[in-house]
Amino acid sequence: MSELTEVTAVRPGPGRRFLQSDLFYSFRRSPLTIASAVVSLILVLAALFAPLIAPQNPFDPASISIIDSFYPPAWSSEGQAGFLLGTDDQGRDVLSTILYGMRISLAVGFASVILAMVIGVTLGLIAGYVGGVTDAIIMRIADVQLTFPAILTALLIDGVARAIAGPHAYDQIVFFVLVLAIGLSFWVQYARTVRGSVLVEANKEYVLAARLIGLSPFTIMFRHVLPNVLGPVLVIATINLALAIITEATLSFLGVGVPPTQPSLGTLIRIGNDYLFSGEWWITIFPGITLAILALAVNLLGDWLRDALNPKLR
Template identity: 70%
Template structure:
C-alpha cells in the first residue's frame, strides 16, 4: 500500500467515539440522563454565584423579615424565593446551590485522597509481597469489620479533639476530607493488589526488570495504567458514598457548620422545622441530595458494566 493510501491516524477522541464504551453509553438513555443530571448539578455548583439570586453566606444579604417563606407557587410565596426561605431568611434554592458546591468538593477531595492512599498501598502490597503485603492486608481486613460511617465518625472526633473543638470552615473541611478518605481506601488497595499480583508475572514486567528499571518506576509507569479500569469504577461509586457520608456527618452535627452549610447541614437545619409546617426547608435539599447520589450511582453501574470484558 502506498503511503498516500494509508489511513490517517485516529485521534484519541476519535478512538474513544469508536470504542465499545461510547457505544454502550449512547445505547442507554438512562445513563445519558444520569450523565446530564450529574453535569447540571456540577455546573450549578461551580457557577452558584451566577445562578443563585442570593449569597446565603453573606449576612448582609439576609433579612429576618423574609424567614420561613413558602415556595413561590404557594399563595404566601414571594419572588425571588423560588423554593422558599429558612429561619434566617436564606433562599433555599441559593442555599442548595452553595451546599452542592460544598458536598461535591468534599466528595471529590475525599475520593482523591482515598484513591491515592489505596492505590499506593495496593501497589506496594502486591508488588513487594511478603511481610509488607501481610501487614497492609491485615490492616485492611480489620478496617472492613467496621462501617465506613463509624470510621469517619471516629477519625473526625479524634482529629477535632487533637486540633481543638472550635475549628474554622477550612479546617473542618480538611478534617471531613481526611476522615472520609480514611474510610474508603481499603477497596482501592484490595482491588489494585489483586490486579498487581496478576500483572507482575507477565513478560513486559520481566523485561522491565531485566533492563534495570527500579521498582517505583515499574509500578507507576507499567503496572498502574493497566489497573486503572477497576479503580475508575470504584472511584465513581465511592463519590456517591463520600457525599452520603459527608451528609450523614453534617446531619449528626459533626460535619460542616451552619455558616458554610452542605446539603447534609441544610437537611439537619430543616429537620428542626419539619413538624411545624415548614416542610420545604428540609424537602428540597433532601431531594437534591437524593437526585445527585442516584445520578452518580447510575453512572457507576454503567461504567462497571461497560468496562467489564465479560459483558462485551
C-alpha cells in the same frame, strides 16, 4: 519499471478514537445512562456557577434579612416571587443554599475520593508487587479497618481532630478534616482491588522484561503496572463519589460536619428537620431531594461504567 505507491494511514485523534470506542457505543445505547450523565452534569455546573445563578449569597449576612424567614415556595399562597423554593429559619433563599451547599458536598466528595484513591492504589501496588511481610501487614490493616463501618471511622477521626484543634480552630479546618475522615474510610476497596490486579499483572511478560532490563520497582509499578489496573479503580471511584457525598451529608446531619454558616446539603437537611413537623417542610425536603438525585445519578453512572469495562459483558 514498476512504481511503488506508499500509503500512509492517518491515525485518528483521541476524540475520534473515543467516539469509535466500545465505551462510547455502550454509553449512547443506554438512555438511562445518558439521562444520569445529563443530570449529573447539570448539578455539577449549577454548583460550580452558583455565584452567577443563585438569587442570593446565603453566606453573606448583608444579603439576608430575618424578616424573610419561613416563606413557603413561590407557588404557595403565602410565597414570595423572589424565593422560588422558599426561605429557611434565617431568611436565606433555599434555592441559593442548595446551590452553594452542593459546592461543599461535591468538593468534599471529589477531594476525599482522590485522597482514598491515592492511598489505596499506592498501598495496593506495594502490597501486590513487593509481597511477603509488607503485603501481609498492609492487608491485615485493611482487614481490621473493614470491621468498622465507614461512618464510624469518619466519626472517630472527626472526633479526634475536634479534640486536638479545639472548637474555634476546628471551624477553620473542618473541610480538610472531613476530606481526611472520609478518604481514610474508603481506601481499603482500592487497595484490595489493585493488589489483586497487580498479582495477575506481575507475572506477565512486559513486567518480566522490565525487570530484566533493570528498571526500578517504582518505575515498573507506576509506569507499567498502574495503567493496566486503572479500569476497576475508575469504577470504584465513581461509585465511591456518591458514597462520599452521602457520608458527608450524614456527618453534617449528625452535627459534626461543616458549620451552619456554610452549610452543605447534609447541614441543610439537619436544619430543616427541626422545622419539618411545624409545617416548614420545604426547608428539608428540597435539599433532601437534591441529595437523592445527585447520589442516584452518580451511582447509575458507576453501574454503567462497571458493566461497560467488564469484558465478559461485551
